[in-house]
Amino acid sequence: MRHTLPLTPQFYVTAPQPCPYLEGRLERKLFTALQGENAxxxxxSLSAQGFRRSQNVLYRPSCAECASCLSARIDVAAFEPSRSQRRIIKRNRRLERRATSPWxxxxxxxxxxxxxDSRHADGGMADMxxxxxxxxxxETPIRSRVIEYMDRDKRELVGVxxxxxxxDGVSMVYSFYAPDRPKDGLGNYMILDHVEIARSAGLPYVYLGYWVPGSQKMGYKAKFSGLEVYLGGKWQKLKDPESFRPEQHPLSNDPIAEQVANIALPDMARSKR
Known part of the structure; x- marks a missing residue:
């Protein structure tokens, strides 16, 4: 008997577990498999609705009593580097970018x-x-690249x-860098360089993952101009990060069934033609 993948994605929700960003909170994720010829x-479609990819899974926070995690992206046309960001670009001018296949x-x-070991020794990936x-x-069913950053003087890999x-853009799925160069701002530099990658490719956005107000781990994303967050079912400009107050209330999120019903899916049958 031949089995085929369903044309309509099936959505599931994870069990609650401690939130890695906000102490005392529980996180839950809505997710679906990313597979098949329509991946x-x-x-x-789902990235434009606040979802993120992890290998062959697309997920989005769906916490019962909190809506603090907001998908964030940079509007390339609206981005202007700050004075400190221009210094970061200058400080890393010796780096050489190399794009390779996901290997x-x-x-x-x-x-x-x-x-x-230096930055996230107690994190969920520490034992990987x-x-x-x-x-x-x-493990990626879509068009992905590994962007490597080499110190051309030392011939040393310092960022990936x-x-x-x-x-409509490039999505920074996961990045890591040399922890012994704190003054170089490598994490910020890779974001700045991805803005240039998107601009040169004529793509309007750089997707950064989630911005979490009140989380020190995620605060750096709010320092980039042109930042937009996915809130209330649409992308909105983040005007004043300091005054932003996320929803943390039992009625913050719709029930799972309503969330799934409101997800706009691509026309799978049309895309197969």
Whole structure:
């Protein structure tokens, strides 16, 4: 008997677990599989609705009593680097960008381990071994690239970003960098460079993942001009991050069934023609 994948994606929700960003909160995710010949169309459509990719899964926060996690992107046309960001660009002018196919290497994994041990030793990825790392990089059903940053003087790999190419932008799925260069601002530099990558490719947005007001881990994203957040079913300009107050109330989010019903899906049948 031949089995085929359903044309309509099936959505599921994870069990509540401690939130990695806000103490005392529980997180829950709405997710669906990213697979089949329509994976690109589905990824483009759901990314524009606040979803993120992790290997072959698309997910979006769906917490019962909190709506603090907001999908964020930079409007490339509206972006202007600040004085400190221009200094970061100048400080990293010796770096050389190299875009490759999504293929994991020993150098990448060694840098990844150094980054985790220094910055996220107690995080959810702290125990990731080389095989799990390779799966994170290589298991992608869509158009993805690994963007490497080399110190041309020392011939040393100092930064890596797994990047998806969407119909309307580039999505920084996961990035890591040398932890022993704090003054270089490598994490910010990679975002600034992705703005240039998107601009040169004629793509309007750089998707950054989630911005979480009140989380020190995610605060850096609000420092980029042209930032938009997905709120109330649409993208909105973030005018004043300091005064933004997220919803943390039992009625913050719609029931799961209503959330799924309001997701706009691409026409799978048309995309097969």
């Amino acid at each position: 690109t169309e589905l990824n483009d 994991a290497t020993e150098d990448q994994y060694e840098l990844f381990r150094r980054y985790l 071994d080389v095989f799990e790392f390779a799966a994170m990089i290589e 970003c797994l990047t998806d190419v969407l119909g």
